[in-house]
Amino acid sequence: MKKSIQWMCIIALSFSTVANAQFFKKLKKKVDKKLKQTEQKIEQKVDKSVDDLLFSSDSTTTDSTRIMNDEYPTMEDAPMGMDQDQSINEMDVPSQQENLFESYTKYDFIPGADLKVMEDFTSTFIGDFPSTWNTDSSAEVVEINAQPGKWLQIGNGSKTLVMNDIIDNWQEDFTLEFDIAHDFPQESAFKRHFDIILSDLKDANSYLSDAYEGKAYTYLRIGAGGGSGYGILINKKAKTPGLNATSKTSYDAFYNQSIIDKVHHVAIVKKGLRIKMYVNEEKVIDMMRALDPTAVYSTLRFGTNISPDDQHFYISNIKYAGDVEIPQSLFENGSYQAHGITFDTGTTIIKPESAGVLKRLSQEMAKSSNTYEIIGHTDTDGDELMNQQLSENRANAVKYVLINQYGVDASQLTTSGKGENAPIFYGEDSFSKAQNRRVEIKQL
Numbered sequence: 001m002k003k004s005i006q007w008m009c010i011i012a013l014s015f016s017t018v019a020n021a022q023f024f025k026k027l028k029k030k031v032d033k034k035l036k037q038t039e040q041k042i043e044q045k046v047d048k049s050v051d052d053l054l055f056s057s058d059s060t061t062t063d064s065t066r067i068m069n070d071e072y073p074t075m076e077d078a079p080m081g082m083d084q085d086q087s088i089n090e091m092d093v094p095s096q097q098e099n100l101f102e103s104y105t106k107y108d109f110i111p112g113a114d115l116k117v118m119e120d121f122t123s124t125f126i127g128d129f130p131s132t133w134n135t136d137s138s139a140e141v142v143e144i145n146a147q148p149g150k151w152l153q154i155g156n157g158s159k160t161l162v163m164n165d166i167i168d169n170w171q172e173d174f175t176l177e178f179d180i181a182h183d184f185p186q187e188s189a190f191k192r193h194f195d196i197i198l199s200d201l202k203d204a205n206s207y208l209s210d211a212y213e214g215k216a217y218t219y220l221r222i223g224a225g226g227g228s229g230y231g232i233l234i235n236k237k238a239k240t241p242g243l244n245a246t247s248k249t250s251y252d253a254f255y256n257q258s259i260i261d262k263v264h265h266v267a268i269v270k271k272g273l274r275i276k277m278y279v280n281e282e283k284v285i286d287m288m289r290a291l292d293p294t295a296v297y298s299t300l301r302f303g304t305n306i307s308p309d310d311q312h313f314y315i316s317n318i319k320y321a322g323d324v325e326i327p328q329s330l331f332e333n334g335s336y337q338a339h340g341i342t343f344d345t346g347t348t349i350i351k352p353e354s355a356g357v358l359k360r361l362s363q364e365m366a367k368s369s370n371t372y373e374i375i376g377h378t379d380t381d382g383d384e385l386m387n388q389q390l391s392e393n394r395a396n397a398v399k400y401v402l403i404n405q406y407g408v409d410a411s412q413l414t415t416s417g418k419g420e421n422a423p424i425f426y427g428e429d430s431f432s433k434a435q436n437r438r439v440e441i442k443q444l
Contacts, residue, residue: 109267109278109356111177111340112321116169118434119318121150134162136208144314146260147181151314154194154304160211161302163318167204170298171322176268177353178318182224183260184311192225194313195303196268200295211303215239216295219303220268220277220285224254224313232277232284238292249284260314265353271324281352335442336361337424339435341398348397358398361441362406374398375440376417379433384420391417398439414444 124130124141130152137159141150154161180194199214207213221233231254236245253264267278273293277285291297304313321339340357343350350358365372376391376398395415402408425432 107278107281107283107353107355108359109175109269109276109353110360111267111319111357112171112173112175112269112324113337113339114171114323115319115321115339115431115435116171116174117163117165117318117320118431119163119165120316120430121152122430124150126150132164134164134205134208136160142314144181144260147263147314149316151181151316154306154313154315155311156306156309158211158305159303160208161304162204162208163300163302163320164204166300166320167298169320169322171320173271173322173324174269175321175324176266176270176300176319178266179263179316180222180266181260181263181314182254182312183314184224184308191305191307192223192229192311192313193305194222194224194315195219197299197301197303198270198291198297199299199301200292200297201299204299204301211301212237214299216292216297218275218290218292220275222254222266222279230254232279234275234277234285234287234290236287236290236292239294240292243289243292245287245289247285247287251279251282251284253280265351267353269324281355335440338398338439338441341439343394343397348393350397350401358401358406362402362408365402365408365412368412371412371414371444373442373444374402374413374415375442376415376419377422377436377438377440378420379423379436380420380428381433388417388419388421391419393417395439 119130121130121141126143127140129135129139130141137157139152139154139159139161142153143150176196182192184192195211197211197217197219199212199217201207201214201217212219216237216239218234218236221235223230223233230252231248231250233248234246236243238244253262264279269276270291273289273291275285275287275290276283302315306313338357338361341350341354374395376393376395378387378391380387392415395417399410399413399415402413403410420436423432423436424438425435427433
């Protein structure tokens with residue numbers, strides 16, 4: 001009987017040990033899962049404060065379907081016996097990144113090297129009009145559920161909008177970029193257009209009741225109305241009527257959009273008399289003599305016209321830069337500050353409008369036997385350790401795309417990150433921070 005009891009105790013203890021082991025194993029899994037979730041929440045919270053390497057801000061909530069910072073491999077992610085180059089090179093390109101670049105194969109826009117103005121409305125309170133702008137009507141800065149960041153909402157009526165920062169930093173040749181969205185369907189031929197207007201008007205803040213004032217002007221129109229009121233139009237009015245010119249390109253992406261579910265990236269380059277305009281991946285305007293050669297253009301204004309009372313355009317992430325010359329080599333000074341490489345908010349996914357810069361880099365690298373170091377930089381917003389990791393991961397992302405999408409030899413590329421520790425501007429304003437959010441490519 002004693003032996004039976006002893007055996008029963010042993011068996012019970014054995015089951016208890018197994019049960020305890022299973023319990024603690026399950027408990028460990030739960031704790032690990034909870035720790036991982038907490039780490040991800042902390043990471044996302046910090047990312048909301050960490051600005052993108054340029055122009056885009058990481059201060060908004062990220063989409064859970066987007067690739068987060070640790071999706072691209074680092075040295076810690078590499079399997080045993082595999083170095084960093086191998087871990088990056090042998091992985092498939094994430095489908096999100098591959099699809100983004102697929103339609104941008106002919107995109108050749110490169111922003112000016114000297115950033116003069118950056119406006120994302122971070123310093124403007126919701127409901128206010130930006131203090132460095134002027135208008136004859138009304139507009140206000142808002143947040144919208146469908147898109148991150150702050151936006152200038154422009155509604156009903158005919159309006160003139162002046163960015164005085166652009167006027168104060170006027171460049172004879174320049175690039176201009178911005179994001180634009182709208183919240184209306186194309187149901188009829190109501191007026192719904194947004195214009196970028198270059199003119200010889202000496203005072204940008206005069207004649208605000210007429211955005212097209214001047215003896216000579218050229219405007220680029222984004223038409224989002226129905227019927228014949230959609231597409232991209234360029235119209236030149238010269239001092240001599242015989243030099244007037246106009247051209248229009250249909251652009252169905254505006255027509256097919258029915259709600260504020262898509263942001264369109266607009267990029268414009270002025271070089272001499274020539275103007276080129278891109279919307280997303282397409283070059284929609286390229287006019288060699290888009291300006292009057294006898295006029296001196298010194299004013300850039302925006303003009304809008306929306307007929308319905310409850311419909312709006314939204315613009316943000318405006319970037320104005322000089323120095324649009326493309327040098328014989330991007331590395332004439334030993335390194336290239338690739339401000340034109342930008343990222344989706346809170347991720348390491350490179351925005352497709354970076355394609356022109358990446359293509360230009362890959363072409364130069366293909367002609368050279370040199371090696372290059374890709375260095376990521378951030379501003380000082382957010383946690384220093386997280387900024388360091390973010391800078392490293394984004395440098396890896398650039399390397400990843402250069403190798404897999406543009407065919408650069410992996411042996412030519414190394415990466416590093418300096419986080420917030422190598423600023424080129426020391427101000428706390430949004431412009432200085434934008435300059436510090438960058439990718440630097442150094443020729444070794």
